[in-house]
Amino acid sequence: MIQDTPLVTTIVVGLCLAFLFGVLANRLRISPLVGYLLAGVIVGPHTGGFRVDSVLINQLAEIGIILLMFGVGLHFSFKDLLSVKAIAIPGAIVQMTVATALGLGFGLIMGWGMGGGLVFGLALSTASTVVLLRSLQERNLIETDRGRIAVGWLIVEDLAMVLALVLIPALSTSLGGRITGEADPLAQWMQLGLFGTILLTIAKVVLFVILMVIVGQRVIPWLLKISAQSGSRELFRLSVLAIALGVAFFSAHLFGVSIALGAFFAGMIMSGSELSQRATEETLPLRDAFAVLFFVSVGMLFDPSKLLTAFLPLIVTLVIIIGGKSLAAYAIVRLFDRPYATALTIGAGLAQIGEFSFILAGLGTSLGIINDEARDLIVGGAILSILLNPLVCFAAEKIRSRLETKNGETTVIDVSANDDDDLGKIDKTNHTILVGFGDIGEKIANALQSSHTDFIVIDHNGQAVKSAEEQKNEAILGNAANVTILERANIEKARQLVISTKSAIDAAKIVAEARKANDRINIIAHAVTGVETSYLKDMGANTIVTDDEEIAKGILKHLSYPEADEQACSDDKTSPLNNGERRKM
Incomplete structure (x- = not known):
């Protein structure tokens, strides 16, 4: 039966072995690529045993x-x-x-x-x-x-x-x-x-x-x-x-x-x-x-x-x-x-x-x-x-x-060049670190700016960093899961960390590194499912905001209740509602 489905066999065996050896490599703190290559050696024509179709793969x-x-x-x-x-x-x-x-x-x-x-x-x-x-x-x-x-x-x-x-x-x-x-x-x-x-x-x-x-x-x-x-x-x-x-x-x-x-x-x-x-x-x-x-x-x-x-x-x-x-x-x-x-x-x-x-x-x-x-x-x-x-x-x-230490190269980010080569630790304390400057991150940044809250943005996208700086925000170009980037944002003295990225895997890495660097920091993250919520909490996040919860809150904020409408009409006969206008909540 297996010989009748060489394509299915090749995909299933290739991915399953790659997963097993990739996990093993990751546990040994080496690149998963090593595990993928080893999986190929095992099912290759030179080692005997089970083989997959080399032409198909x-x-x-x-x-x-x-x-x-x-x-x-x-x-x-x-x-x-x-x-x-x-x-x-x-x-x-x-x-x-x-x-x-x-x-x-x-x-x-x-x-x-x-x-x-x-x-x-x-x-x-x-x-x-x-x-x-x-x-x-x-x-x-x-x-x-x-x-x-x-x-x-x-x-x-x-x-x-x-x-x-x-x-x-x-x-x-x-x-x-x-x-x-x-x-x-x-x-x-x-x-x-x-x-x-x-x-x-x-x-x-x-x-x-x-x-x-x-x-x-x-x-x-x-x-x-x-x-x-x-x-x-x-x-x-x-x-x-x-x-x-x-x-x-x-x-x-x-x-x-x-x-x-x-x-x-x-x-x-x-x-x-x-x-x-x-x-x-x-x-x-x-x-x-x-x-x-x-x-x-x-x-x-x-x-x-x-x-x-x-x-x-x-x-x-x-x-x-x-x-x-x-x-x-x-x-x-x-x-x-x-x-x-x-x-x-x-x-x-x-x-x-x-x-x-x-x-x-x-x-x-x-x-x-x-x-x-x-x-x-x-x-x-x-x-x-x-x-x-x-x-x-x-x-x-x-x-x-x-080399940079020996030759004294400056450690200042060059956003105009979109390079993240070097950046010195920022001079901020009791501040907020905002990871991600996409649609969600930008709205959070605007709210923090309006409330005069001291914050800094971290994003691995050069254009996002440039956009943040154009809006008069201080920003770091780099991967927030990298402890060096978090240290540059002075994570040790930060008050809270807000992670707006939608990837639970990326967020978990950031949460884990941030918690190691500052066990008192308040971490707020975003999740899509209940499983992701539990995962991020286990990694050390304090508050998890889910899509379903926020969508429900947003809808409820704009709902019109019949009893309230009737009461409003009886209290104010001159209300615009009596003239057929729609009510805006």
């Missing part, structure tokens, strides 16, 4: 990549990307060149030849989109200056890899491989040479961008609006998924760009719609679930025996990925006079390889340019670098704090 992982890049695009605009082009374009090109040169040198030492070494180096030069974005999201850095630089860097790398995947089949014989029919069909039909193929690829990417800007900016928001006006939540959710998946699929098949790049542009175009926030919320559960399957699929590629049979080559490959790429990226960012935090975040985030590396390794093997040994080192390097990336990011944070 790779296709499911592609959906995860599409949804993840689409979600990132929803938080971006062309203005954001253009603002970092001066560092992202030259930075990505130089970093990829350095990593490719290191890989080429290693390949020549291993006797793979110029072509094999070049493809091997290219595979090590590009970072995993999923890993870097998950790392930025976990630390709420997507909308900061360093987050935008990192994403811009990724986009340049993706474009470079799209070009490489088109050119390598055309140059197969020159690189020591064999001729295949995998070159661009249009280039073959037009009998284009090398430079003609390059120009054709660039033209197709430019045409895709132009169509997305001119046509997409009109069609995509219009489609969202039509589906929202239907009043059906499931239809709206379906429209968001159809746009994300449809644009990614057709951009790859019609224009030759990667599905990740197509999904990113779809999200970026949709971000101009007033419904973009709702679109983000609708895709979040699916995005996280399929992103987990991506890491399971990566784990399935790893053969644990390579740790013994190819130990030294694997170590050298890791040194190139983690050491060479990181140092190159760090040096480039610092040359552009960016803060240590920005340089270290980008350097640590790029210290891994992923999906494009697998594609390039598979293409190189099929063309006979690289051998199985090189392919296995690419796969092993990807697995281990992803596995070690949380530790690399943790080490980068430690190094950042030491």
Whole structure:
């Protein structure tokens, strides 16, 4: 029976094992990504026992990549990307060149030849989109200056890899491989040479961008609006998924760009719609679930025996990925006079390889340019670098704090740059800390401001912080679940903490950290269900405001009672109610 439902089996086994090992990893205070990768190793073809369909799980992982890049695009605009082009374009090109040169040198030492070494180096030069974005999201850095630089860097790398995947089949014989029919069909039909193929690829990417800007900016928001006006939540959710998946699929098949790049542009175009926030919320559960399957699929590629049979080559490959790429990226960012935090975040985030590396390794093997040994080192390097990336990011944070202390960098937030690099502790006591400056948070802030209550806003969204400051409020850009951010808000001397975020999981983290720092503080939080209310109270919240309770109070405040209306009419015969006017409560 299980053999008759391979898709269901793959999804169920993949998610269940990922959950079990993810929980175990979290208990051991390491990244859940480690658990997801381990789940993949267990159900992979190299460990025996129960196996899932590797072809199916790779296709499911592609959906995860599409949804993840689409979600990132929803938080971006062309203005954001253009603002970092001066560092992202030259930075990505130089970093990829350095990593490719290191890989080429290693390949020549291993006797793979110029072509094999070049493809091997290219595979090590590009970072995993999923890993870097998950790392930025976990630390709420997507909308900061360093987050935008990192994403811009990724986009340049993706474009470079799209070009490489088109050119390598055309140059197969020159690189020591064999001729295949995998070159661009249009280039073959037009009998284009090398430079003609390059120009054709660039033209197709430019045409895709132009169509997305001119046509997409009109069609995509219009489609969202039509589906929202239907009043059906499931239809709206379906429209968001159809746009994300449809644009990614057709951009790859019609224009030759990667599905990740197509999904990113779809999200970026949709971000101009007033419904973009709702679109983000609708895709979040699916995005996280399929992103987990991506890491399971990566784990399935790893053969644990390579740790013994190819130990030294694997170590050298890791040194190139983690050491060479990181140092190159760090040096480039610092040359552009960016803060240590920005340089270290980008350097640590790029210290891994992923999906494009697998594609390039598979293409190189099929063309006979690289051998199985090189392919296995690419796969092993990807697995281990992803596995070690949380530790690399943790080490980068430690190094950042030491460098800033040693070099005396200022600790003042730069809201104009939307960066949360550094901020000194505020000089407030007996104040209120308001977490979140969305629709609810803004109303609370206005009430606190009207009552002349001393307060400070914390939000991880750069635009929200900017909006708060424009309204003459003091604000901190950062994740309130981070104890450092709470310390900057002087949590130890605060009188009360108000959490307006709707996520009970995020609120619970904030409550727990705040309670540790100040056991006397009054904590007010928001919950949707009774289960969330109990959970937040267990974590240490004093007061929980639920949606049902406040909606009921709001309705009761505006209710008109028959007895009261009759009494009012009898008491005042000249009341406007006698003239047929409606009563406003």
